[in-house]
Amino acid sequence: MKNFFNFIVNASLSLLLMFFSIFLSVTLVLNFRPLYHNSIERYGLVGKNGLTYEQIKENYDALIEYNSFFGTESLSFPHLTSSENGLFHFYEVKLIFSGIQIALILCLVAIAVLAVIEHKFYKTRNYLFFGGLLTIFVPLTLIALIYINFSRVFVLFHKLMF
Numbered sequence: 001m002k003n004f005f006n007f008i009v010n011a012s013l014s015l016l017l018m019f020f021s022i023f024l025s026v027t028l029v030l031n032f033r034p035l036y037h038n039s040i041e042r043y044g045l046v047g048k049n050g051l052t053y054e055q056i057k058e059n060y061d062a063l064i065e066y067n068s069f070f071g072t073e074s075l076s077f078p079h080l081t082s083s084e085n086g087l088f089h090f091y092e093v094k095l096i097f098s099g100i101q102i103a104l105i106l107c108l109v110a111i112a113v114l115a116v117i118e119h120k121f122y123k124t125r126n127y128l129f130f131g132g133l134l135t136i137f138v139p140l141t142l143i144a145l146i147y148i149n150f151s152r153v154f155v156l157f158h159k160l161m162f
Helices: 002-031 033-042 053-067 084-121 126-148 150-161
Strands: none
Touching: 002 053, 002 084, 002 126, 033 053, 053 084, 084 126, 126 150
């Protein structure tokens, strides 16, 4: 019976570590503003729609701030107009990002609790190895699926999330 619970604790920790890694990555990328700021000129966005670098940067910052966990409640672009449909879509995206950030916190708490249990009763630490494998295997599988048929994966993702 002890081996069964050890397996359950280690399997749970492995999955939690994988999800934590993915959720942390998404949260860090979302909030890493230099990534967006450096993309403005690289992708030739300056001058499109008559916007300057600073104006585009302000619009990016407004969107990132809106999607951040403790960000603004409503979205308002300083230099762009938005349709009701567009604002509703951004609201749905905000819900997804908020869910990811809440799941990140919950994963961290669950990992802490289960790691204490694992350390106190089992002392195997197998979850670190398997968590690492899952953290590598799952994203690589998703990358392969995206490479094979991006459009299908994109549509499926949107059906699942929206």
